[in-house]
Amino acid sequence: MKQRKNKHGFRKPFVMKKQKQPQEQPTVDPVTGKKIPKSFVFSRGKIPGSLKQLQMDLRKLMLPYTALSLREKKRNNLRDFLNVAGPLGVTHFFILSKTATSPYLRVATTPQGPTLTFKIHDYSLAADIARSQLHPRCPKDLFKNSALIVLSGFVSGELPLRLTTNMFQNIFPTIDVKTVKLSTCQRILLLNYNKETKLIDFRHYSIRLQPIGVSRRLRKLVQSHQVPDLRNLQDISDFVTKAGYGSESEADEEAATVTLSSDIGRVNRASTKSAVKLQEVGPRMTLQLVKIEKGLCSGEVLFSEYGKTGGKEESDDEMQGEEDAEGDKEEDSEDEDQDEELD
Amino acid sequence: MAEEMAMVESGRARRKFVKTQGRKKSSKKAKVRPSPHEQKKVKIDQKMKKLFRKRAREYNSDDEEDEATVTAASETRRLASVTNKRIEEDDIESEDQSGDEGAAGPLKKSNKNATDVNNHSSDDEGEDENEIQPGITKFTEGCRAFKMAFRNVMKKSIPDDMLGPILSAHKKLVIEKLGEEEAERKIKGEAKKEKQTLAEKGHVKPATYLDSHEKFLISVATKGVVKLFNAVNKAQTAQKGLNPSRTKEAKEIRKRTKQAFFSELGKPSLPSIGATTKVNEGTGKVDDQQPAWAPLRDNYMLTSSKLKDWDKMPDKNVSDDMGRTSEDSSSDED
Numbered sequence: 001m002k003q004r005k006n007k008h009g010f011r012k013p014f015v016m017k018k019q020k021q022p023q024e025q026p027t028v029d030p031v032t033g034k035k036i037p038k039s040f041v042f043s044r045g046k047i048p049g050s051l052k053q054l055q056m057d058l059r060k061l062m063l064p065y066t067a068l069s070l071r072e073k074k075r076n077n078l079r080d081f082l083n084v085a086g087p088l089g090v091t092h093f094f095i096l097s098k099t100a101t102s103p104y105l106r107v108a109t110t111p112q113g114p115t116l117t118f119k120i121h122d123y124s125l126a127a128d129i130a131r132s133q134l135h136p137r138c139p140k141d142l143f144k145n146s147a148l149i150v151l152s153g154f155v156s157g158e159l160p161l162r163l164t165t166n167m168f169q170n171i172f173p174t175i176d177v178k179t180v181k182l183s184t185c186q187r188i189l190l191l192n193y194n195k196e197t198k199l200i201d202f203r204h205y206s207i208r209l210q211p212i213g214v215s216r217r218l219r220k221l222v223q224s225h226q227v228p229d230l231r232n233l234q235d236i237s238d239f240v241t242k243a244g245y246g247s248e249s250e251a252d253e254e255a256a257t258v259t260l261s262s263d264i265g266r267v268n269r270a271s272t273k274s275a276v277k278l279q280e281v282g283p284r285m286t287l288q289l290v291k292i293e294k295g296l297c298s299g300e301v302l303f304s305e306y307g308k309t310g311g312k313e314e315s316d317d318e319m320q321g322e323e324d325a326e327g328d329k330e331e332d333s334e335d336e337d338q339d340e341e342l343d
Numbered sequence: 344m345a346e347e348m349a350m351v352e353s354g355r356a357r358r359k360f361v362k363t364q365g366r367k368k369s370s371k372k373a374k375v376r377p378s379p380h381e382q383k384k385v386k387i388d389q390k391m392k393k394l395f396r397k398r399a400r401e402y403n404s405d406d407e408e409d410e411a412t413v414t415a416a417s418e419t420r421r422l423a424s425v426t427n428k429r430i431e432e433d434d435i436e437s438e439d440q441s442g443d444e445g446a447a448g449p450l451k452k453s454n455k456n457a458t459d460v461n462n463h464s465s466d467d468e469g470e471d472e473n474e475i476q477p478g479i480t481k482f483t484e485g486c487r488a489f490k491m492a493f494r495n496v497m498k499k500s501i502p503d504d505m506l507g508p509i510l511s512a513h514k515k516l517v518i519e520k521l522g523e524e525e526a527e528r529k530i531k532g533e534a535k536k537e538k539q540t541l542a543e544k545g546h547v548k549p550a551t552y553l554d555s556h557e558k559f560l561i562s563v564a565t566k567g568v569v570k571l572f573n574a575v576n577k578a579q580t581a582q583k584g585l586n587p588s589r590t591k592e593a594k595e596i597r598k599r600t601k602q603a604f605f606s607e608l609g610k611p612s613l614p615s616i617g618a619t620t621k622v623n624e625g626t627g628k629v630d631d632q633q634p635a636w637a638p639l640r641d642n643y644m645l646t647s648s649k650l651k652d653w654d655k656m657p658d659k660n661v662s663d664d665m666g667r668t669s670e671d672s673s674s675d676e677d
Contacts, residue, residue, distance in 0.1 A: 048542030048543070103544070122546070123547065124547050124548065128547075129549055132548070132551045150563070150568070152563050177575050180575055182572060182575060185571070188564055188567065190564040205564055207568055256565045257569070258569055258572040259573075260572070260576065276572065277565075278561050278568070280557075280561075284549065
């Protein structure tokens with residue numbers, strides 16, 4: 001551009017393209033009047049490609065109230081994210097990091113904390129799961145609405161479990177039972193706590209409703225507008241009456257049926273019975289709660305898997321990677337900042 | 344052999360000598376020369392060696408290396424032939440001198456022998472030297488030398504290996520180099536593999552079937568979804584038949600939610616509205632004592648937003664106000 005200016009003595013007029021302003025997301029739920037939680041998913045330190053993919057999957061999971069194409073730079077520290085989080089109304093951070101032993105996921109509420117640190121024992125990406133399925137399902141509007149969350153097994157009244165429950169209950173907008181449209185409930189996040197192993201299974205499913213008592217043929221006919229193959233039939237009534245393949249999953253459907261109060265799509269009409277079917281979309285993780293800190297990645301350690309420490313300093317050796325040492329520095333500076341604000 | 348050849352040649356050489364006898368003194372000096380000449384030769388040789396070494400380093404390809412060595416061989420050959428000639432000349436001179444001065448003969452001869460030995464030692468291929476015909480021009484000699492060298496190279500039987508035709512001197516080097524490369528690659532590969540495994544730690548490719556644990560998780564999630572949907576159903580059937588898209592019914596729904604809201608708060612919803620109306624009624628009564636003209640009243644513009652009716656009768660105005668305020672309050676709470 002500069003060169004051109006020198007050559008011809010004038011600058012080509014630069015027309016600012018008016019970008020279509022995306023509709024601003026509300027910070028407050030219009031129905032319930034509660035604050036909508038928003039999240040950032042990012043990583044600290046250098047992470048391998050598969051973890052980057054996992055980060056992307058997590059962002060998709062957190063849609064629509066998340067920064068899908070959040071760009072982070074090497075020099076960005078936690079405080080940068082925190083500074084942006086305030087004006088944008090971001091309430092939760094998901095921070096992925098990696099040490100020599102294993103990857104870690106930190107879930108924190110901003111700006112005050114607490115921070116839960118999970119060790120990711122194993123994980124599968126959404127792509128892996130789609131590859132493992134015969135017919136992966138991804139409707140267009142799957143990610144248009146936020147997911148529901150189901151927590152199971154978090155019953156005991158211990159502090160770490162209670163905190164975890166609290167944290168995860170608030171990462172998605174609350175739904176109002178009276179006004180919610182069932183068509184917006186498209187996917188569900190399941191966190192299942194296993195008491196024996198102390199591991200949390202993190203699963204992400206898409207919800208599909210199917211009418212019961214309708215033969216598969218008819219259902220397919222209604223769902224897809226294609227003309228059915230009638231060559232082998234004597235009469236048109238055969239198409240309806242002939243049983244077709246018996247669905248082997250019919251037996252256990254009893255428990256998984258709901259009566260709908262309103263129509264969902266063209267197939268599931270109101271006041272008919274529908275079966276709830278879940279299909280995994282991923283990502284899939286097995287988490288272990290390792291540590292809880294009072295502040296945002298800093299502050300008093302409320303709980304530590306590897307030995308109790310009353311003091312501020314953490315004692316678990318596994319978290320003492322280089323990257324974390326750096327993180328600690330940041331955190332210290334953050335602490336100071338917060339102190340100043342308090343003063 | 345060389346000596347004999349020199350003797351044979353001597354006849355012709357003598358003729359030459361007779362013609363050039365005047366230069367005998369200088370040629371005597373030339374006899375002493377061989378050492379500086381040898382030095383010079385050595386110098387060139389070193390230079391060439393350096394050059395060839397450099398070339399060898401530069402060229403990694405086998406062919407080029409071969410070429411370099413061949414040229415080197417031919418070069419040395421040529422040099423050798425030149426020196427040979429010189430020495431022959433010297434021999435002739437010494438022969439003459441021996442003829443002149445017999446006493447000095449044996450010494451000279453021994454000297455010549457020494458130079459011959461020198462000659463042999465300096466040359467790599469003595470046999471070739473012997474075959475060189477006298478009186479052959481330099482160019483052809485070089486040609487022949489090259490031919491010999493080339494034949495020598497070609498004669499060498501090439502052993503089986505995969506390294507290809509490599510001179511034996513270089514073979515070890517090349518093998519070493521290749522071995523090193525191989526080892527390096529191996530180390531690199533291992534490091535890469537290690538890094539890869541480290542990066543992929545925890546990454547699990549799911550099985551294509553649903554194992555019992557996954558089925559259990561799905562059932563748990565399904566239960567949750569069913570519970571929620573049933574709850575939604577229960578809550579929404581109560582207000583069924585009211586379509587929220589229609590404004591009238593939407594209002595009704597809102598009213599219901601409002602009532603629910605107030606009941607949750609523990610405040611009765613209606614009394615508040617009643618209070619506002621009461622206040623309005625109170626003001627209406629006070630109106631009788633206050634100025635009839637609305638703008639003179641204290642609460643002018645506070646209660647009424649309509650200015651076009653400012654000159655109307657006060658009673659009507661008050662009633663109008665009341666209607667509006669009650670409406671406002673109700674719409675506010677909506």
